[in-house]
Amino acid sequence: MISHLRTMWLVFIHLFKKKETIEYPEEKVQLRPRYRGRIVLTKDPDGGERCVGCYLCAVACPVDCIALQATEDENGRRYPDFFRINFSRCIFCGYCEEACPTYAIQLIPDFEMAEYNRQNLVFEKEDLLIDSQGKYPGYNFYRVAGLDAGVKKTGEGENEEPPVDVHSLLP
Amino acid sequence: MSTIYIDNKQYNVKEGKNLLEACLGLGIDLPYFCWHPALGSVGACRQCAVKVFKDENDTRGRLVMSCMENIKDGLHLSVADKTAKAFRSQVIEWLMTNHPHDCPVCDEGGSCHLQDMTVMTGHDYRRFHYKKRTYTNQYLGPLIHHEMNRCIQCYRCVRYYHDYAGGKDLNVFSAHNHVYFGREKDGVLESPFSGNLVEVCPTGVFTDKTLREHYTRKWDLTTAPSVCNHCSVGCNTIAGERYGQLRCITNRFNSEVNGYFLCDRGRFGYEFVNSANRITQPIIRNRAVEAVDEVVVMDHLKQLMNNHTVIGIGSARASVESNAALMQLVGKENFYQGISDSLRFIQKRIVEVMQSGKVQPASLQDIQQADAILVLGEDIWNTAPVMALAVRQGVMKTAAHHVLENRELPGWHDAAVRELVQQEKGFLANCTIAASPLDELSSSTVHLAPDDLARLGFAIAGRLHTSVPVVQLDSNTQNQAAIIAAALQQAKRPVIISGAGCYNEALIRAAFDIAVALNTPEHEVRLAYVMPECNSMGLAMTQSAGFENAVLRTTREENITAIVLENDLYRNVPAHIADLFFNSVQHCIVFDSLNNATTQNADVLVPAATFAEGDGTLVNYEGRAQRFYQVYMPANKNIRESWKWLQKMEEIRTAQTAEQVYHPEDLLVMCERLMPQFAGIAGAVPHHDFRINGQALPRAPHRYSGRTAILANLAVSEPKPKQDNDSPFTFTMEGYSGMPPSPLIPFFWRPGWNSIQAVNKYQQEPGGALRNEQAGTLLFEYKRDGEAVYFKDIPEAFMVRKDKWLLFPQYHVFGSEELSAYSKGVGELSPEPYLAISSRDADQLGLVDGSLVTIKVFEQAYELPVATNMLIPNGVALMPAGLQGMPAMNWNAWVQVMSVKL
Numbered sequence A: 001m002i003s004h005l006r007t008m009w010l011v012f013i014h015l016f017k018k019k020e021t022i023e024y025p026e027e028k029v030q031l032r033p034r035y036r037g038r039i040v041l042t043k044d045p046d047g048g049e050r051c052v053g054c055y056l057c058a059v060a061c062p063v064d065c066i067a068l069q070a071t072e073d074e075n076g077r078r079y080p081d082f083f084r085i086n087f088s089r090c091i092f093c094g095y096c097e098e099a100c101p102t103y104a105i106q107l108i109p110d111f112e113m114a115e116y117n118r119q120n121l122v123f124e125k126e127d128l129l130i131d132s133q134g135k136y137p138g139y140n141f142y143r144v145a146g147l148d149a150g151v152k153k154t155g156e157g158e159n160e161e162p163p164v165d166v167h168s169l170l171p
Numbered sequence B: 001m002s003t004i005y006i007d008n009k010q011y012n013v014k015e016g017k018n019l020l021e022a023c024l025g026l027g028i029d030l031p032y033f034c035w036h037p038a039l040g041s042v043g044a045c046r047q048c049a050v051k052v053f054k055d056e057n058d059t060r061g062r063l064v065m066s067c068m069e070n071i072k073d074g075l076h077l078s079v080a081d082k083t084a085k086a087f088r089s090q091v092i093e094w095l096m097t098n099h100p101h102d103c104p105v106c107d108e109g110g111s112c113h114l115q116d117m118t119v120m121t122g123h124d125y126r127r128f129h130y131k132k133r134t135y136t137n138q139y140l141g142p143l144i145h146h147e148m149n150r151c152i153q154c155y156r157c158v159r160y161y162h163d164y165a166g167g168k169d170l171n172v173f174s175a176h177n178h179v180y181f182g183r184e185k186d187g188v189l190e191s192p193f194s195g196n197l198v199e200v201c202p203t204g205v206f207t208d209k210t211l212r213e214h215y216t217r218k219w220d221l222t223t224a225p226s227v228c229n230h231c232s233v234g235c236n237t238i239a240g241e242r243y244g245q246l247r248c249i250t251n252r253f254n255s256e257v258n259g260y261f262l263c264d265r266g267r268f269g270y271e272f273v274n275s276a277n278r279i280t281q282p283i284i285r286n287r288a289v290e291a292v293d294e295v296v297v298m299d300h301l302k303q304l305m306n307n308h309t310v311i312g313i314g315s316a317r318a319s320v321e322s323n324a325a326l327m328q329l330v331g332k333e334n335f336y337q338g339i340s341d342s343l344r345f346i347q348k349r350i351v352e353v354m355q356s357g358k359v360q361p362a363s364l365q366d367i368q369q370a371d372a373i374l375v376l377g378e379d380i381w382n383t384a385p386v387m388a389l390a391v392r393q394g395v396m397k398t399a400a401h402h403v404l405e406n407r408e409l410p411g412w413h414d415a416a417v418r419e420l421v422q423q424e425k426g427f428l429a430n431c432t433i434a435a436s437p438l439d440e441l442s443s444s445t446v447h448l449a450p451d452d453l454a455r456l457g458f459a460i461a462g463r464l465h466t467s468v469p470v471v472q473l474d475s476n477t478q479n480q481a482a483i484i485a486a487a488l489q490q491a492k493r494p495v496i497i498s499g500a501g502c503y504n505e506a507l508i509r510a511a512f513d514i515a516v517a518l519n520t521p522e523h524e525v526r527l528a529y530v531m532p533e534c535n536s537m538g539l540a541m542t543q544s545a546g547f548e549n550a551v552l553r554t555t556r557e558e559n560i561t562a563i564v565l566e567n568d569l570y571r572n573v574p575a576h577i578a579d580l581f582f583n584s585v586q587h588c589i590v591f592d593s594l595n596n597a598t599t600q601n602a603d604v605l606v607p608a609a610t611f612a613e614g615d616g617t618l619v620n621y622e623g624r625a626q627r628f629y630q631v632y633m634p635a636n637k638n639i640r641e642s643w644k645w646l647q648k649m650e651e652i653r654t655a656q657t658a659e660q661v662y663h664p665e666d667l668l669v670m671c672e673r674l675m676p677q678f679a680g681i682a683g684a685v686p687h688h689d690f691r692i693n694g695q696a697l698p699r700a701p702h703r704y705s706g707r708t709a710i711l712a713n714l715a716v717s718e719p720k721p722k723q724d725n726d727s728p729f730t731f732t733m734e735g736y737s738g739m740p741p742s743p744l745i746p747f748f749w750r751p752g753w754n755s756i757q758a759v760n761k762y763q764q765e766p767g768g769a770l771r772n773e774q775a776g777t778l779l780f781e782y783k784r785d786g787e788a789v790y791f792k793d794i795p796e797a798f799m800v801r802k803d804k805w806l807l808f809p810q811y812h813v814f815g816s817e818e819l820s821a822y823s824k825g826v827g828e829l830s831p832e833p834y835l836a837i838s839s840r841d842a843d844q845l846g847l848v849d850g851s852l853v854t855i856k857v858f859e860q861a862y863e864l865p866v867a868t869n870m871l872i873p874n875g876v877a878l879m880p881a882g883l884q885g886m887p888a889m890n891w892n893a894w895v896q897v898m899s900v901k902l
């Protein structure tokens, strides 16, 4: 009995507290950068597509709503030929972002994705790719990878020695 | 059996193995790199360390490499020991100091032995803060990609390519921590077995360049057990699909047939399936709208069959099911083999000999175990590449066997065995028309015209058994015959190999005579005849008439509708005969997957499924019937197995109203009924309703990604997965996740083992047969107590004629086979036409390499550059066989030299 009264009292005094609900959509919500909303594909500091088409996001996705095909440009740089996310299936778990070795795929705080037609929730690469580095500025996978994909030459990467001279026997 | 104690648990293990093999065989995971079941141990990578204790009271123990330690009775060892574990994880950490940050862009990722072993040892964080060593890569041709930074110096590539496969152009260079694995300089890898580097290399140094064009991770492939289509060996493969396209072929281990390795034609020849040249729509020619749908074409076919005599032309590259369905439709007497009469005659002899049951057929496994091998006539390096690889192993193993006699050394000790063997070899006699890479392995090489080779064969047989008449030979050949006969006589498990490649029937008989003469209780002799195509044996076993008979009939009878099954007749018979055929039949219905000269002549063209899109059975050279399974259902409904179309036609013909569903096994039952010689083929594999615990088997691994997005661009609601009514497989990841029975393994994967090395887990013991292995069904029965019979009809010696050459085919791994030639890389490696003649003949005519000669074959003149060769017998000329765009030649016939341009 006492606890019931106490509860009613507590609820009652909330009437005089500051309102948590807001006048959405007139008023916009404040979301933290780590909020997991709409998924984007970002670009590296040099403006190149970050995604290297490694399929790790696709395999990490618990609802299997990412499909892509990797391809290569004339320098051997890998990128997705197509990249599709079916947002009508996505549960915004963020596993894809966690799996991504290049910071390409990122979940941003935008959550306003409602559609009348479910088909419109299928996003292709053109819909996903943004002209920004997103949350992780400064990282360019191809500068630290061993592969020469037209970004740096073999042996000129950040953590690399010049290529071995196979004809030399010197230590 | 020995008793050993691993982490204080007692196990019984087989002697003669090393500790690594014992552990893996017991299901204990132990990381390794340099050891490979087919290559043995060298102890180079230091990855497989375990602790071995003196006795049960020893607590300190010592670290040893498990791959270099023999099993000893009562041995105590520890895998879980703290020091051993730390050692293993540190070895990986060292290897990783130079390993590039490449996994996301590395094609090995997801099927990488290095990834698996790293996870297994628990190394996860880089503590090394210095720079990484780098290398420049090489261009290795259109099939293999090279990315040397990823190397961990395990030496497997060289040991495979150089030691196992006998390749000369891949080696290890430089010294200390700079060792480099590649070629002396950029260039196409010469060995036709180079594709196996992709699977042998535990990292992403060597990767499949054709897969790169449409890259897919292993976990995203829909795969099914398949059988190679590109020669009569019938290697077991795994074919993988993604997005409706065939993406890659990998090896499917099988201890009886191909073991761990494929040839490059088999591995990279798959792209004809994705070719732009595919037939995708039924076509009725000479109409306003030629492309029609199923209803219209069926209606039309009904008309063509009514009031016509329907004859069927079978195919050596179509499945047994399709050939049987055609035979059923047209009637046995109206079924013709779609091959020339001369070839049919030779193949008939081969089938006869094999069916007699006098000698056992040689499997590749038998060839690897052989202690003396005679190759009579057939250029197996080019017509049955993996058989040549098996011959090499037979020769090497015999040598190893010799040096290990009376020595304590175990056979897996690869480096030591090679050191002892040095240049010693087992006995191989390579008797062919022209030089072959097998020559350098051979103790005896003979290059003669086929008739002379046959005479040599009879001479050998004559020395082994008195029933074979004496042959007059020159003293040199006589000597060779004596040496070969003596070596075969001494051997315990001799193997005789011949084939249809020379278009010479006497060779078949000679090889048989030798085998029969050797078939005494002291010998376990085996005999193999290489056939031209993947189902040549299946077609030959129908024992139907040859194509020329069909042509004859069409010229005599009116009103004939011919059905040509998956066969480009212009590759099999001279163009004028094929033309005559098409001119004299009233209607011609052609089933095929790719457009070719024959499909051009079709009145009705029906699209047929390739091996990847359909189910079927192929009979390999030894009479082994092996089933291949549909990998994916093509989106295009018009593409289906020929046997399905033919069944439909049969329903129309017999005016069946109730629609009956036929499964592949029903076709095989029908085949057995039509032709008793196929008895047993229907029971060869599990039927379509085979289930384990009520579950079908998944074609896709459980990590298959993108299910809800792949087709979302077309419609956001996922369609129902496609149903497979023909096999025990599903097209999804749903189904039984345990180990499937051996003919139904769609991919090799076990927890912690993503790479192809997972095969270990499917074997009874590392390197041994698969658990409950069923490697197809052998259709030839060996009758142990049969009476020996001999062929005594010996051909005349070959006589050189003036200004004429006897023309024979020179086969090429790349280019001689029809379907693989559509793959870009294979096409690129195919030779240009040439005419090879002996150097002496060339001198006489004043010809040098590159001079142009014009020869006339079937009234058609060909101007070809000359290639001279010391080893070609005089009076014989060779032309590359089966090149795309080249018509069928008059093999084993005289060609006239028309003119010569120097």
Ligand code: SF4
Residues within 6 Å of the ligand: A039, A057, A060, A061, A062, A063, A064, A065, A066, A085, A089, A090, A091, A092, A093, A094, A095, A096, A097
């Ligand atoms: S957020 Fe989760 S559900 Fe959505 S795409 Fe990424 S992994 Fe898949």
Ligand code: SF4
Residues within 6 Å of the ligand: A050, A051, A052, A053, A054, A055, A056, A057, A058, A068, A096, A099, A100, A101, A102, A103, A104, A105, B104
């Ligand atoms: S994980 Fe990242 S790099 Fe890899 S495919 Fe996905 S978005 Fe691209």
Ligand code: SF4
Residues within 6 Å of the ligand: B150, B151, B152, B153, B154, B155, B156, B157, B158, B181, B200, B201, B202, B203, B205, B206
């Ligand atoms: S290239 Fe591959 S197989 Fe050869 S040593 Fe390096 S890692 Fe081993």
Ligand code: SF4
Residues within 6 Å of the ligand: B228, B229, B230, B231, B232, B233, B234, B235, B258, B262, B263, B264, B265, B266, B267, B384, B385, B386, B387
């Ligand atoms: S040997 Fe023949 S069956 Fe085996 S992979 Fe090569 S082409 Fe295919």
Ligand code: FES
Residues within 6 Å of the ligand: B020, B031, B032, B033, B034, B035, B042, B043, B044, B045, B046, B047, B048, B049, B065, B066, B067, B068
């Ligand atoms: S596997 Fe034993 S040392 Fe390499």
